Amino acid sequence: MGKSDLIEDETSLAYRLSNLRKDHDLSQKQLADQLHVTHSQISRIESGETKNPNISIVIDAARFFHVSTDYLLGITQITSPQKL
DSSP: OOHHHHHHOTTSHHHHHHHHHHHTTOOHHHHHHHHTSOHHHHHHHHHTSOSSOOHHHHHHHHHHHTOOHHHHTTSOSOOSOOOO
């Protein structure tokens, strides 16, 4: 599986994070600022270069976009966290 395959996989973190960012009309830099990470970290995640990002980035992105971490990680198609 090459780098471009990761971006095409609709269940990948790279694909989902990129789509959420674009749906919210944010640049990679703007998202990076919101998540308190560098622009290059967001770029590497979205390109598929970073396959295992720091879990705190995933959690912060899920909170920011109001989606579940399971959704971001491709475990489920359900975007909203389940209420207990």
